[in-house]
Amino acid sequence: MARAPAAPASDRADALARRLLGAAPLRASVKGVWVAVYGLVVVLPLGAVLADAPPPGRGIVLELASALGIVGLSLLALQLVLPARVGPVARPLGADVAVRLHRHLADVLVAVIAAHVVLVVIGDPSNLGLFDPLGAPWRARAAVASCVALAALIASSVLRRRIRLAYARWRGLHVGLGVGALALSVAHAVGVDRYLASAAGLLVAALAAVGLLAVLELRVLRPRRLAGRPYLVERVVPERGGAVTLALRAEGHRGRPFRAGQFAWLKLADAPRALAEHPFSYSSSAGRPERPSFTIKAYGGFTRRAPELRPGTRVLLDGPHGSYSARPHAERFVLIAGGIGITPSISLLRSAADAGDCRPFLLVYGSLCWEQVTFREELERLSERIDLRVVHVLTEPPPGWEGEAGFIDAALLERHLPPNLSGADVFVCGSPPMLAAALAALERLGVAPEHVHAEQFVTV
Amino acid sequence: MHHDETRWMTAAIELWCLLAALAFAALQST
Numbered sequence: 001m002a003r004a005p006a007a008p009a010s011d012r013a014d015a016l017a018r019r020l021l022g023a024a025p026l027r028a029s030v031k032g033v034w035v036a037v038y039g040l041v042v043v044l045p046l047g048a049v050l051a052d053a054p055p056p057g058r059g060i061v062l063e064l065a066s067a068l069g070i071v072g073l074s075l076l077a078l079q080l081v082l083p084a085r086v087g088p089v090a091r092p093l094g095a096d097v098a099v100r101l102h103r104h105l106a107d108v109l110v111a112v113i114a115a116h117v118v119l120v121v122i123g124d125p126s127n128l129g130l131f132d133p134l135g136a137p138w139r140a141r142a143a144v145a146s147c148v149a150l151a152a153l154i155a156s157s158v159l160r161r162r163i164r165l166a167y168a169r170w171r172g173l174h175v176g177l178g179v180g181a182l183a184l185s186v187a188h189a190v191g192v193d194r195y196l197a198s199a200a201g202l203l204v205a206a207l208a209a210v211g212l213l214a215v216l217e218l219r220v221l222r223p224r225r226l227a228g229r230p231y232l233v234e235r236v237v238p239e240r241g242g243a244v245t246l247a248l249r250a251e252g253h254r255g256r257p258f259r260a261g262q263f264a265w266l267k268l269a270d271a272p273r274a275l276a277e278h279p280f281s282y283s284s285s286a287g288r289p290e291r292p293s294f295t296i297k298a299y300g301g302f303t304r305r306a307p308e309l310r311p312g313t314r315v316l317l318d319g320p321h322g323s324y325s326a327r328p329h330a331e332r333f334v335l336i337a338g339g340i341g342i343t344p345s346i347s348l349l350r351s352a353a354d355a356g357d358c359r360p361f362l363l364v365y366g367s368l369c370w371e372q373v374t375f376r377e378e379l380e381r382l383s384e385r386i387d388l389r390v391v392h393v394l395t396e397p398p399p400g401w402e403g404e405a406g407f408i409d410a411a412l413l414e415r416h417l418p419p420n421l422s423g424a425d426v427f428v429c430g431s432p433p434m435l436a437a438a439l440a441a442l443e444r445l446g447v448a449p450e451h452v453h454a455e456q457f458v459t460v
Numbered sequence: 461m462h463h464d465e466t467r468w469m470t471a472a473i474e475l476w477c478l479l480a481a482l483a484f485a486a487l488q489s490t
Contacts, residue, residue: 035469043480057488067481097466104470
């Protein structure tokens with residue numbers, strides 16, 4: 001069989017760059033279809049009630065209360081599925097987008113449940129008696145207990161840092177309260193026994209089962225699968241700026257291919273607690289998936305223990321995840337990084353260098369001082385291999401520093417960003433104030449929002 | 461200002477849930 005003629009070297013480099021930096025991004029229509037399917041699933045039980053010769057209505061207010069109660073139950077069940085990193089959610093959306101959607105839909109869920117409770121009382125003021133903890137029927141007590149569990153879940157999420165709740169403990173509490181709230185809501189619906197006696201009840205039960213299965217997959221089945229594909233810590237390399245790089249090697253497998261800009265949940269293979277896992281951006285080149293590395297700055301919790309890891313420690317990686325995918329036809333890249341927010345950018349630059357990418361890269365990189373610029377020397381070397389210009393911004397510049405000083409803000413970005421950014425892909429990663437300043441500046445410069453990918457680094 | 465697609469997704473789902481609940485209530489109370 002005749003072989004196709006080899007592609008010219010530049011085309012091959014181009015193809016490699018696209019593979020390492022990003023595949024064709026999913027079109028917005030895919031996400032539109034996903035939202036439509038999600039919306040249909042949420043209201044499916046309502047449709048089943050109507051299709052099943054329901055009992056006569058009791059006035060629009062109480063019927064609206066019932067409808068919101070059923071919708072709330074569906075939303076609650078699906079809330080367990082969204083962050084579970086399962087294919088039907090994580091593939092079209094990206095695990096990071098799915099978690100953000102989970103957070104935003106929590107607001108919708110609270111509004112729906114609050115409206116349900118208020119309308120139950122407005123529709124029939126005698127229902128106020130349902131809040132009597134001694135005299136109320138068990139179905140009402142189940143509903144109140146479910147609301148209390150949800151309130152505790154939200155409070156523990158909002159106040160986690162303030163009450164110094166460790167990330168792993170918070171995750172355990174979060175899942176436990178979520179499952180508890182769902183079970184109590186289902187009990188409430190069964191006790192009310194009005195609309196969920198037939199097909200609609202089966203649908204709600206199925207949604208609840210899917211939610212519980214998603215938790216089982218995330219907490220039990222997935223960790224077991226990952227245990228069969230461990231990585232070894234090969235080196236622990238101290239970096240400038242108080243960071244360390246964990247250089248890993250796939251043990252007995254080839255590693256999972258990833259795209260620069262993605263992240264993985266990292267977990268010690270021998271850690272007894274299954275909930276202690278932490279998300280970090282890949283900092284290595286996507287060209288070597290069998291040797292991924294993660295650069296971690298000690299902020300507390302697991303990040304403080306990272307420098308103490310010994311070579312030979314076995315770790316598990318749940319990844320790659322993350323929706324970022326460089327546009328294949330981007331003409332140039334603008335990377336804006338603050339502190340340890342450099343990690344996805346260094347992965348992009350290393351991948352570009354490995355792929356022989358010829359496109360121009362501009363890195364605007366904020367650090368505390370010159371001595372603490374993580375990857376300082378490597379950035380110098382990379383700028384000799386690829387078309388890279390680095391603008392260092394130092395909060396505490398040394399005497400005689402002629403570069404940029406202070407913080408990354410709109411005026412600074414306007415000085416350095418090229419005037420025409422229409423073909424550029426922009427990746428921003430840093431602390432909340434830096435992110436806000438950079439995004440405001442990009443808006444002023446007229447960069448299309450869909451070409452800007454922003455990530456706020458989190459300290460967990 | 462960056463393109464946080466979860467905003468339109470959330471708004472669409474929220475609106476859809478509200479409309480579906482209102483439609484259910486209207487149909488059931490007539």
